[in-house]
Amino acid sequence: MAWFETWFNTPYYHILYKDRNFEEAEYFISLLINDLQIPKHSKIIDLACGKGRHSVFLNKMGFEVLGLDLSEESISQNKIFENDKLKFKVHDMRDPIYPEISKMKVDAVCNLFTSFGYFESEDDDKKVFRSVADVLEDKGFFVLDFLNEKWVKNTLVAQAVTTKGNIDFHISKRIEDQHVIKDIVFKDQGEDFHFFEKVKLHTLEEIGSYAAEFGFERVKTYGDYNLGTFDRDTSPRCINVFRKL
Known part of the structure; x- marks a missing residue:
């Protein structure tokens, strides 16, 4: 999927x-x-x-x-x-x-x-x-x-942590092949999770x-x-x- x-x-x-x-x-x-x-x-x-x-x-x-x-x-x-x-x-x-x-x-x-x-x-x-x-x-x-797309390239923040609902979401961003990719890593109830978003610029x-x-x-x-x-x-x-x- x-x-x-x-x-x-x-x-x-x-x-x-x-x-x-x-x-x-x-x-x-x-x-x-x-x-x-x-x-x-x-x-x-x-x-x-x-x-x-x-x-x-x-x-x-x-x-x-x-x-x-x-x-x-x-x-x-x-x-x-x-x-x-x-x-x-x-x-x-x-x-x-x-x-x-x-x-x-x-x-x-x-x-x-x-x-x-x-x-x-x-x-x-x-x-x-x-x-x-x-x-x-x-x-x-x-x-x-x-x-x-140009503004995204000029202002990209590579690493950040945001806390929502007692969960610390560790977010990293990079640009690869004209796509901005956001990795989202966090732990909830002892289980590790990793999702990502990928948007073409x-x-x-x-x-x-x-x-x-x-x-x-x-x-x-x-x-x-x-x-x-x-x-x-x-x-x-x-x-x-x-x-x-």
Whole structure:
């Protein structure tokens, strides 16, 4: 199994990342929706939705939302938030969404907080763009929130220890073959564990070429969650907004 198929389904993944900033996420979503002027009651897919925080907030803003994620554990927990306009389903982002998962096309697809770059094969990367293109209405938006690869290279912290839930997570990072690899080592109840994360450092140009191949045009690029201007050297994020032609 791929690293993300095992790690994302463990309770330790959720322990390590349990303190993610919900206020920052909601602030970013509010700014994004306002800047793109997406009308209320639009249909939105939250692709790789994780624990569903963005899906829930988008639904509260008045949108019809479908949250999709590979992790059965996350989707199972998200089911408590469901209502007539908010649904969650297990789904691999490489597989077709329309009409297998969603019977109707949508107005926007969001892939947020580095939920891309997990795959070894370029063909798998392209499958994501194909599935999004197929499920989007014409002129619909695809928001791909990704790392700024140059900033990652310039700011990498090689070693760190973070304590969550009485567990000391020893984290080491390195860059290998244009991938950032994070090793996560810890002990719990006398047992040793070792997981890792591996994300390909796609460049702005690579992402743009994938998008163009499947009928998208890039209309905006933000450099942070305040929607600041993207700068290759200093921006922590590379938030791409594409429109389906």
